[in-house]
Amino acid sequence: MMMHNNGNNGYGNGVMTSASPTTTSLSSSSASANGQSTQQQQGLKTYFKTPEGRYKLHFEKTHPPGILPYSHGKSVSQITLAHLKEKPTQAGSASSSGASTSGGVRNAAARLLGVGGGNGSRALSFVGGNGASKAANGTSRSSSLAGSNGSHSMLNSNYDGKGTYLMFNVGDSLFVSDLNTHDKDPIKSLHFSTSNPICHSFDPEAKDGHDLLIGLNSGDVYSVSLRQQLQDVGKKLVGAQHYNKEGSVTNSRCTSVAWVPKADGTFVVAHADGNLYVYEKSKDGTGDTTFPVVKDQNQFSVAHARSSKSNPIARWHICQSSINGIAFSSDGAYLATVGRDGYLRVFDYQKEQLICGGKSYYGALLCCAWSMDGKYILTGGEDDLVTVWSMEDRKVVAWGEGHNSWVSGVAFDSYWSSPTSDGTEESVMYRFGSVGQDTQLLLWDLSMDEIVVPLRRCPPGGSPTFSTGSQSSHWDSICPVGTLQPAPSMRDVPKLSPLVAHRVHSEPLSGLIFTEESILTACREGYVKIWVRPSNSESQSSNPEIPVGNSSKELPPLPGKTGASSYKSVHLLIYSSNTFS
Amino acid sequence: MGAAGSKLEKALGDQFPEGERYFGLENFGNTCYCNSVLQALYFCVPFREQLLDYYANNKSIGDVEENLLTCLADLFSQISSQKKKTGVIAPKRFVQRLKKQNELFRSYMHQDAHEFLNFLLNELVDILEKEAQAVKSDPETSSPSDKTANGPKNAQANGALKEPLVTWVHKNFQGILTNETRCLRCETVTARDETFLDLSLDIEQNSSITSCLKNFSSTETLNAEDKFFCDKCCSLQEAQKRMKIKKPPHILVIHLKRFKYIEQLGRYKKLSYRVVFPLELKLSNTVEDADSEYSLFAVVVHVGSGPNHGHYVSLVKSHNHWLFFDDENVEMIDESAVQTFFGSAQEYSSNTDHGYILFYECLGSTSNKS
Numbered sequence: 001m002m003m004h005n006n007g008n009n010g011y012g013n014g015v016m017t018s019a020s021p022t023t024t025s026l027s028s029s030s031a032s033a034n035g036q037s038t039q040q041q042q043g044l045k046t047y048f049k050t051p052e053g054r055y056k057l058h059f060e061k062t063h064p065p066g067i068l069p070y071s072h073g074k075s076v077s078q079i080t081l082a083h084l085k086e087k088p089t090q091a092g093s094a095s096s097s098g099a100s101t102s103g104g105v106r107n108a109a110a111r112l113l114g115v116g117g118g119n120g121s122r123a124l125s126f127v128g129g130n131g132a133s134k135a136a137n138g139t140s141r142s143s144s145l146a147g148s149n150g151s152h153s154m155l156n157s158n159y160d161g162k163g164t165y166l167m168f169n170v171g172d173s174l175f176v177s178d179l180n181t182h183d184k185d186p187i188k189s190l191h192f193s194t195s196n197p198i199c200h201s202f203d204p205e206a207k208d209g210h211d212l213l214i215g216l217n218s219g220d221v222y223s224v225s226l227r228q229q230l231q232d233v234g235k236k237l238v239g240a241q242h243y244n245k246e247g248s249v250t251n252s253r254c255t256s257v258a259w260v261p262k263a264d265g266t267f268v269v270a271h272a273d274g275n276l277y278v279y280e281k282s283k284d285g286t287g288d289t290t291f292p293v294v295k296d297q298n299q300f301s302v303a304h305a306r307s308s309k310s311n312p313i314a315r316w317h318i319c320q321s322s323i324n325g326i327a328f329s330s331d332g333a334y335l336a337t338v339g340r341d342g343y344l345r346v347f348d349y350q351k352e353q354l355i356c357g358g359k360s361y362y363g364a365l366l367c368c369a370w371s372m373d374g375k376y377i378l379t380g381g382e383d384d385l386v387t388v389w390s391m392e393d394r395k396v397v398a399w400g401e402g403h404n405s406w407v408s409g410v411a412f413d414s415y416w417s418s419p420t421s422d423g424t425e426e427s428v429m430y431r432f433g434s435v436g437q438d439t440q441l442l443l444w445d446l447s448m449d450e451i452v453v454p455l456r457r458c459p460p461g462g463s464p465t466f467s468t469g470s471q472s473s474h475w476d477s478i479c480p481v482g483t484l485q486p487a488p489s490m491r492d493v494p495k496l497s498p499l500v501a502h503r504v505h506s507e508p509l510s511g512l513i514f515t516e517e518s519i520l521t522a523c524r525e526g527y528v529k530i531w532v533r534p535s536n537s538e539s540q541s542s543n544p545e546i547p548v549g550n551s552s553k554e555l556p557p558l559p560g561k562t563g564a565s566s567y568k569s570v571h572l573l574i575y576s577s578n579t580f581s
Numbered sequence: 582m583g584a585a586g587s588k589l590e591k592a593l594g595d596q597f598p599e600g601e602r603y604f605g606l607e608n609f610g611n612t613c614y615c616n617s618v619l620q621a622l623y624f625c626v627p628f629r630e631q632l633l634d635y636y637a638n639n640k641s642i643g644d645v646e647e648n649l650l651t652c653l654a655d656l657f658s659q660i661s662s663q664k665k666k667t668g669v670i671a672p673k674r675f676v677q678r679l680k681k682q683n684e685l686f687r688s689y690m691h692q693d694a695h696e697f698l699n700f701l702l703n704e705l706v707d708i709l710e711k712e713a714q715a716v717k718s719d720p721e722t723s724s725p726s727d728k729t730a731n732g733p734k735n736a737q738a739n740g741a742l743k744e745p746l747v748t749w750v751h752k753n754f755q756g757i758l759t760n761e762t763r764c765l766r767c768e769t770v771t772a773r774d775e776t777f778l779d780l781s782l783d784i785e786q787n788s789s790i791t792s793c794l795k796n797f798s799s800t801e802t803l804n805a806e807d808k809f810f811c812d813k814c815c816s817l818q819e820a821q822k823r824m825k826i827k828k829p830p831h832i833l834v835i836h837l838k839r840f841k842y843i844e845q846l847g848r849y850k851k852l853s854y855r856v857v858f859p860l861e862l863k864l865s866n867t868v869e870d871a872d873s874e875y876s877l878f879a880v881v882v883h884v885g886s887g888p889n890h891g892h893y894v895s896l897v898k899s900h901n902h903w904l905f906f907d908d909e910n911v912e913m914i915d916e917s918a919v920q921t922f923f924g925s926a927q928e929y930s931s932n933t934d935h936g937y938i939l940f941y942e943c944l945g946s947t948s949n950k951s
Contacts, residue, residue: 272917322917342861362874363859382859384791404785404792406857437857439787439926489872490865507926508787508855524926 048502050443053534058518060184061177061528063170075196075217077526079511080167081179082202082212082226164515165226167212169197170526174214176230179530191235194218201267202226203259210241210281213267215254219247221269223281243269243279243311249289250275256325260349261332269312270323270337277312291315300345302352316352318345325367329374334391336377338365343484344379344389356394358485361385366406371430372414376446378432380407386434388446388496396488398446402498405438409512409522413443416514433519435509441521442498504529589667589904592913597666598900604660605909607671613908614694615676615686617893618701620906621879621940623657624897625832631749632657649701650708652678669909694881694893695779695836695938702754702778709748754778756830759868762803764811765819771812774827779834779938786854787926790835790862790939798825798866826867833864833875833941840888849888853932855924858939860916875941882922883937891933896922 046057164179174197175186190197195218203211209225214237216222221243232238244250252273260266265281275294289305294317303315321340328335334355335347342364345357363382370377376397377389386400386407411433418429430446504521511522519531589603606616623629636654639645652675660670680687683700747755760773782793800823803809809820835858843850862875878898885891894907896919903919905912922936 362861362863382789382857382861383863384789405787405789406859437787437789437855438792487872487874490863 044503044506048441048500048531050500050534055519055531055533057529058532059179059182059530061166061168061179061186061530062184063168063173063175063526064185064189075169075171075198076510076524077168077170077522077528078199079513079520079522079528080200080202081513081515081520082165082167083204084163084165084227084230165230166520166528167200167202167226168511168522168526168528169200172196174200175526176226177528188230189235190214190229190237192216192237195220198254199257201257201259203265203267205262205264206259207264209239210265213257213259213269215257215269217253219244219249219251219254219271221254221257221279223267241281244277249277249291249312253322255323258326258328261328261330263332268316268326268335270318270326272322274317274319274321274323274339276316276318276323276326276337278314278316279311280313283309283311283313289313300354314352316347319343322364324365327368327370327377329370330372331374334370334374336368336370338368338379338381340364342381342487344368344377344387345484346377346389346391354482354484356391356481356483356485358389358396359487360387361399361487361490363406366408367410369411369432371412371432376412376430378410378412378434380410380434380436382406384436386410386432386442386444386496395485396493398496399493400434400442400444400496400498402442402501403434403436403438403440405436405508407434407436408508408510409435411512411514413514413519415516418447433512433514435504435512435521437508439503439505439507439509439523441500441502441504441509441512441519443500444496445499446496504531587667589911589913593902596902598902601666601899602660602663603667603899603904603911604663605669605906605911607669607673608908609671609673609676610689611691612672612676613893614692614697615679616672616908617881617895617906618694618698618938619653619656619672619675620895620897621881621938622653622698622701623660624879624899625753625940625942627942628750628753628832629657629661631753633661635749647674647678648708649675649678649682649704653701653705667911691890693840694883695781698834698881698938699779702750705750706748709750710746713746713748751776753832754830754834756780756826756833757828758824759827760822760824762809762820762822764809764814765821767811767813767818769811769813777830779836781836781838784837784839784852784854784856788854788856790856790858791865793837793856794864794866798823824866826864829864829867829871829873829943831943833862833943835939835941837935837937837939839883839935839937851883851886851888851935853886853925853928853930853935855926856936857920857923858936860919862941874944876944877919877939878942879940880919880922880936881938881940882934884934886933893937894934 047054049055166177166179168175168177172192172195174190174192176188176190177183177186195216197214198217199215201213203213209228210223212224212226212229214222214224222237222240223243224237224240228239229237250271250273252271252275254269255272256270258268260268260278266278267281268276268278270276289307289310289312291303291305294301297317297320299317300319301317303317305311305313318337319339319341323337323339325338326335328349333349335349337345337347339345342360342362343357344360344365346355347353348355360379360381361383365379365381367381368377368379375391377391379387379389380403381387384401384403384405384407386403387396388398388400389395390397413431413433416431418431432444432446434442434444436442505523505527507523507525507527509521510524511520511528513520518533520528521531522528590597606619608616632654635650636658639651639654645651656670656672656675663670679697679701682704685700686692686697755776755778758775758777760775762771762773763769764771780794780797782790782797784793785796800821802819802821804819808817809822810816811818811820837856839852839854840849841852842848858877858880860877862877863872864875876898880896882894882896883891884894892907894905896914897904897906903914903916905914905918921932922934924935925932
């Protein structure tokens, strides 16, 4: 729904459908221009409405109040979710090392012990780092489970719930919160004395200890076991494996880290200098590899480590400027990167090959995300647009207009299923969300059969001379593998309007995650809000009061006076250049 | 200062651009408004080159009466012809001339950088137009310049005589806005064009320049007390009005209206809103979807919490390096440092350095038709 082609009719129906959801937020933001911004800050609503019902603010998570704003420095809070669910069968069979009991702590303790038996190098790294205290910890816990009752019950309360933890970085710390409690404060803080943590990633499929990656501003990277951190009382990382120590490989800032799906322990780290390094956690981090100088800065190139024993195992030179975001398709086959140069690039990860990609409308791209089926990639950036890239067509298939500032987070809602879907293939609908520096969360519906094929004819009133300069030719055929497409012309891309626009924080937003139960939004300063999805009963009761997306459609788009006021508040308007002609 | 200069040279090393000069400007007591704008204009390469061309052509004519244009040209040529690559220059003559010319800038009070830029560009246009008229009315004075001048300036002056005069200042900075009003009764669209040298945009908290530009061109309804007189209907009618860019300028200067008169307070207040500006920009509020791309090359930054005091500095992009000019001091900065001048998301913040005037240059100059 909500899809319209800007080419000839952007003014009328497209704007009207989105008029009512956006009106509220926009009129409020213009109020802030009158010096009422302070009132605005407090005027944040604790719910928002969608056609399927109300999303309610359920929990809030943040850092302890002690942190002063200026200590945040330049780092922006990112969020990561971790599920530390019990894996009794796995624990029993995979690491069948004596401890066969189930239960979180025992399980973890088993890992602590089991590691020694399994892999020599890792055992060293566990005990090596912080020395005596940690070793003692491990011993006490494993030797007498009764002794660790305190922490056992603490963890147990969580395991009884969902076993889900939320991690977010603020300033020089990484905080861990229990997602499913009312506790606003984190249960754990990890302090980094040398440099700020910037990015992190959790591997739900990790078969042994290390499942959490942390990338720092200095370029250093750590892998640790989250469970082990939670069992420790200190503020320092315990049992960490340290990669790119003191910038031995690169001193460029880490911008994004990710575990390679289905690749057991392989991970990639993207840096601000346009390089991406591939590591294997089973390998030693200390014997760092050196790579030859990049020959052609403008060309994508991959260099492999000469020794098979050291980390990193490969360097991908992707671009000259910063890589701002990376994302693997859920099967791990493809890697998408976005960067300062405005390009989305999609690689075949195994073949180490550039498959396709394209440029933003203008400005840097800041974030990217895959659909679960791997068919679409969302990107967001400094052109205020949410871009939908089709892997099938290897081109931009839609632009989402609705943010009033840069788009800093995008995600598909993989738990959402179309209420109208009756199992037929054609009506596949995607729900996705975006967050921006305008402090808004936007939700969008995408139904590919409704996307109109972009115009190749001239828009009415448009100058025919302009069509020669447009990139229409790119729409006609799929370009060869490995070519990057230039920025499409505004006229050539169908536009989407948001289903919902909601101001969720008072600060610019930085992150967005969909879970089965809720939507998580995070702002740059380290506040996280958890919006619980509408339950079935609720959506029934609130149905009458959802004039949000659906019923506004029923309003005839009056060309006259009534329409005018809503035109003004909807920013999409000005793209429809042909209204007056 | 010499030490600072050498530090910059060291920082640039062998990447120091051939023939480029980076000179700080001395402050003569609250003249930072002037210095910050002058640096932005100096690193507006087409403007600088044309000004230096003009200077070269004009010098040969002989002694012209001193005016702001000759003072500016003199200053720019002084900077560009320095033997050293870095250092400090005192823009004394220029500042004296400015104060002589306009009493507004005579006092030692804090001045508005945008007001200064506006005054300067209009003054330059006036001087060039007057010169062109003098040439036209007095063929004898024009003949020597015909002999000596083989630069582009002369050709332009000749060409410009036919139509309304378009000086090289216009060619750089001037764009055309069209004010479209559609009568809601007869649907007739009345368009009125006006030229501009810069765009002044209202700003909102946590918005982007893209969004401010959209608001600038958003449709406004004229009704009730504020109806529109439609020539076709011959009566007052409700109408829709909006402003679009008919001809985008080559150099797009965007002024953020950070100083706002607050009626309740009875005075101006500085809006410290966070307004993000991308390093590349396309205009969406054009009459025709031009899709022409602009690149940010200078930012004049206001430092301070209020409108009546504070400081101005500028960020300048030159040969793909970003530089920070603070009166006498010149430093190299990382591109990512530009984002620290966006403003603050919270009203009371320790950060008071806010982007105030943005200078974008059109990348594909040939695509600039219409």
